[in-house]
Amino acid sequence: MIEKHASKIYTHTVFYEFQEQVQMAPCSCAVVGFSEQGNMHIINVEDAYRKHRVFQVAHNNESKETTCTCKMFERKGILCKHIIWIISGKGLQSIPEQYIESRWTKKSYRKPLYGLDGKLLQDYDPTDLRKLELSRVWSEFYATISVLNSMPDNRIKELSLMLLQFREKINPTKESLTKDQELEMLLGCSAKSNITVLPPKIAKNKGSGMRMKSNKDKAIEKASKPKRLCNNCKQMGHHDKRNCPNPFVEHALEEEDEEENEMEDEDEEEE
Incomplete structure (x- = not known):
């Protein structure tokens, strides 16, 4: 049970x-x-x-x-x-x-469901009678428009005249609604008078808050570092043997040393 x-x-x-x-x-x-x-x-x-x-x-x-x-x-x-x-x-x-x-x-997810004729297709628990009536009015209006599409134009003018007469009856002063009032009437709720806009949350991802260095900043930072002796070109600079701008200098120096050694050996033989 x-x-x-x-x-x-x-x-x-x-x-x-x-x-x-x-x-x-x-x-x-x-x-x-x-x-x-x-x-x-x-x-x-x-x-x-x-x-x-x-x-x-x-x-x-x-x-x-x-x-x-x-x-x-x-x-x-x-x-x-x-x-x-x-x-x-x-x-x-x-x-x-x-x-x-x-x-x-x-019952927690049950909502009203209407057909083109404006009738309920299933039972439900109504929570807002005003919204219910507005939904029925819109259903009847769209159902009437769909029927008028296949009828002469005079029937459409008749509907327009009926709507105009009804509006003059409920609003004799002919006060036009503002755009906000029309939206409030359509949605069935009023807009808040005071709206507080909070600042967005600051993202704290990896690398956020760090400024990218420009070429000028990189050059100034490089110039501020002390110079050191490169084992490749035998010159003082901000590089070493791994990133030397003259990678073939070492081979040229070795060839010069070999030529000098050969010349010294030939001189010794002549003597």
Whole structure:
């Protein structure tokens, strides 16, 4: 019976999840302890599907509130199998009202749906009668326009004259509505007089708040560094052997040294 009650109030997805808890309750739950603390009844329930872990279900006789240490209702808004096992043993055939979350019920998302004739296609719980009547008026208006498309022009003029006469009847002073008033009437709500615009949140991504260096800044920073001796070109500068602007200087110096050594060897042989 508790499943039948859940099928009437819950959506399909939530009902299947609740039904799973109901089906697991008699198979996995077993009462292993009971104690009383004033108006509270403490029942120890062993769960075979969770490595025989013991959960405490507390039931208040006065407020009829039941809580479980697994905290499933607090997390998901659905009764756990431990509480279902206890309340089913007490003969309850429906879910108590305090354990029915409105966001999981069928009525929480039900909205009016109209056809071209302006009639409701399904039942629903009306929350704003003014919006309901405005929706019906717009449905009737568009349905009438669609019918007039296949009729002579004199019928369209007749409708225009009827609308003009009705407007003069409800507004004899002929005060025209402003654009804001027309939007308020269309939306069914009034605009706020004071609107507070808050500053946007500052992004703190990687590298934010850092200014990119220009070529001039890079040149000034490079000139401020002390010079060092390059092992390749044997000159003082802001480079070394790895990024030397003259990569072939070292080979040229080696060739000159070799030529000088050869010339010295030839002179020695001539002597």
